[in-house]
Amino acid sequence: MKDSKDSKELFKEFKIQSVSEFFRRNAAMLGYTGKIRSMTTLIHEAVTNALDACEEAGILPYVRVEIEELGSEHYKIIVEDNGPGIPENYIAHVFGKMLAGTKAHRNIQSRGQQGIGISGAVMFAQMTSGKATRVITSTGGDIIEAWVMIDVEKNEGKIVKKTKHENPTGWRGTRIELEVKDVRYIRSKQGPYWYLKLTAIANPHAHIELIEPDGRLIVFPRSSKEIPEPPVEMKPHPKGVITDDVFRMAKKTRRETVKRFLIGEFSRISDQRVEELVRYIAALRLIKKEDKNRRKQLLERLANGEIDIILRSYGKKGKQALRAARKLIEKEPAKLTWHETEEIVEAFKYMKFLAPPTHGLRPIGEINIERGLVSILKPEFVTALTRSPKVYRGGVPFQVEVGLAFGGNIENGFNLLRYANRVPLLFDAGSCVTTLATKSVDWKRYKVDDLESAPLIIMINVLSVHVPYTSTGKQSIASEEEIYEEIRLALMEVGRRLKRYLSGKHRKLYVVKRRKTLEKYVDEIAKALSVLVNEPEEEVRNYFVELITRKFEEVETEKVEEVVMTSPGVEEVNEESE
């Protein structure tokens, strides 16, 4: 191997890349793929940031999006909100540093998560137009105007120009202006117009405006003045953690014992549960020593809750095991070994816990979904259902909401509006659990004979701190069994409501038709009868008209309202607290 290079020579080229550099090369990972989708991604990142900021601050959002065409495939995108504003010293970080943000490290339901989105947009603008992003923001004091660029090699934001302006009116909010190329504005179902329309439906408390490149102003007005409760951080549930999570948390905690650590930093773990944990750890240690068949048998019995019988059957050895296991929970958390952490997580699998708290989940709510659908779509019938929270994979809370709108201004042809934490999903519909569950429902049973051609719109919102996306594009939700079932149940219920409505409507239409038929014959019958009974034709006629009127009166009074809304009011959402 005389010709082979040695490693010194090869490692001369060894270099470290910044995360910005990585995403510059892999912009598709962030949704920048194709001219239309890239445009939608930019709008999405800016609007998501605006809505999250308002929500966290408890402000009714007012979001204005303006798209100016500067040339061929060359645009300026302006997004302005009335959020809390960004403190001056955070501007460079928020817009110029990837993986920096307020959310990634907290167990919280929010639209954004990673702290990549908006800096990704700034980078995309810079990559395609060479221009800095203009940020105008105020937290109530001076208005800061800053031009931000990203130093890709260092993953750092650079403010290339900054001006302070007085703020006599005390304006708060943020406006960003991105200049981009290689994107295209189209009014298609994958473009900004549709994206904002869907956003408005799922956020009836937000006022959203769009000025299209041709100057057309589109307003999606606020249809609810309720500010959604800001999301709260949720402690992890014992069934939703892996060993690595617990191990890392234990290394960081300030609590003094494993017991205190478990009770304090997880949900649904009480003193009593920790006592039980000790018993399970002891039992599992004993069982692990048995031969294969016996072990299998005992583990099955343990899963059936026979912990007491099992421990008792070990007699004195059982008591020793309990004493040893108790030592584990009295340790200092930082001294927990990986193996001990594994024992804890394994025991969790056999134990029963209350379902995770869901007070951190923030559904749109039935009345708000109906408001959103009515105000944007103007249907003749609308209904919505917020299911109570459930858990998937044993410990991850999620919740499903479904809205259904029928007829009225809705054009023929079925449309499914998909959302995750209120964020519209526009791409990769095929593999999404929402699509699969919708297709699995037998719509004929609900008087929808041909789903594809019905004037029907269904919206599905899946809420979770951890939405299980199928891929990094975050455009499709994985088909977790529990989520699939929840969506089906919700769809079947709104389906039944639609059926009831359509049945009523059909009955009424039928009745109106019959009355019209009868009325058509009144004149002829009156003429014939007047000869037979020898009464004036006019009187006989009047008699008949009265008869018909009386017969149909009952039906008439059930007036078909312009929009039928089914929710009695805001549903009481499972307001658990620990």
Next chain:
Amino acid sequence: MKDSKDSKELFKEFKIQSVSEFFRRNAAMLGYTGKIRSMTTLIHEAVTNALDACEEAGILPYVRVEIEELGSEHYKIIVEDNGPGIPENYIAHVFGKMLAGTKAHRNIQSRGQQGIGISGAVMFAQMTSGKATRVITSTGGDIIEAWVMIDVEKNEGKIVKKTKHENPTGWRGTRIELEVKDVRYIRSKQGPYWYLKLTAIANPHAHIELIEPDGRLIVFPRSSKEIPEPPVEMKPHPKGVITDDVFRMAKKTRRETVKRFLIGEFSRISDQRVEELVRYIAALRLIKKEDKNRRKQLLERLANGEIDIILRSYGKKGKQALRAARKLIEKEPAKLTWHETEEIVEAFKYMKFLAPPTHGLRPIGEINIERGLVSILKPEFVTALTRSPKVYRGGVPFQVEVGLAFGGNIENGFNLLRYANRVPLLFDAGSCVTTLATKSVDWKRYKVDDLESAPLIIMINVLSVHVPYTSTGKQSIASEEEIYEEIRLALMEVGRRLKRYLSGKHRKLYVVKRRKTLEKYVDEIAKALSVLVNEPEEEVRNYFVELITRKFEEVETEKVEEVVMTSPGVEEVNEESE
């Protein structure tokens, strides 16, 4: 808005995440999704590193993979190579720091690119088993044994234990041992066995061994002793760059003028091309000032190569524009503005360049593909075709290779083996350009009546410095038109070869059948004729046998060989040099 939070309070939570932390949360982005796929990803990362290292160093690879089952969904994965080894002071970086490596910043065809793969594997092991990865390596001197963990919060490798051993035999190479949980070994088409089998087919110069968890040893022996040429870095082609690339390169270069920069750092740019560039920039500047219709017309003419006529038509103004444009190429590169860079890149679009150099692409080669297919699949017919390199999107060189194996030990049922830069692609086959192109071919024309049930295997290898993957999983190649067409052309050619073979085979089978039919009647005819011609039956019979033998002799001598290989030798691959 008394209740709304102000931004100071909100920004208290602002934190910066490390890239390792990001990928810990998004392990699916790296291919760690599902127990089977995660196992394959681990093997893939380790084997890819081994093969790339050997290739860069010019060593015939010997790769040994051993998978030990330690418990339920708990394995130790050992991968050992005879590569150049890793210098002691790089061990922590290579295995413990993401986005660090020798390849990401170079324009080079290699299996790995990002410097994430192997540290991702180390992280996955640590996340699931809590264990450090054991690395044993030597560059020829001492053998270093190091246990590496990742400090996820800092994205840094930590060596938790290190020992030096003497190396009397001068061993070079690297062995890593990953202990992982939550994975599963299955001998399916998405598991390690199949992955390594496909790797062996595309790397006939590599000796690959696999020891399965049940102890079974599988050897994919080397079938070629040619060491592939190490890949070389390729300069970017003017048609394959965006403004941002050129702008960033201009900021970094040490060359003194834009002209020198363009000639020195791009391929296919000569003094003459720069002169032409000046003319195009001048013409574009003039054209941009025209009204819309005239502009459109002139740009079309420019695209048709009428640059001289256009410039002349501007007379004196044309000459002024030329002088101004010439100043641009005489500037210092660092002083190029974004706008000027855009002008250069736009001019590139109208100019004609030689196709990009392709001396950096490393096809497997026809003879090697055939060797690989024969040694692993044992077919009765094999053929391979390496097309000459082409360009997609105007400036990205790529090359397509196709192999076809038929009959013999191949079971009924069509199989498509997909590769990108020799790396097997096991997932997301549906949307891959290789699948689409294969389906688009009318296989009936090549005597394959029912593709799905034929004993047929086709392999397709797409080579490029930038393989256009459809998603971040890197398991499916986007359907770029030029790539699609190249694959189709290659498939049709190997299809014709298969048809020729099958025709020959059918003819032979037909002849053999006819001879057998004739021979069946020899006795009867001999008996009848012997009466008629009054000769002994035996003689008449012999006469007939001789006649038949002579008639079929010609055919007999074309013996059907056990394996039919079609390549005459290693094809002369377009060995361009600049």
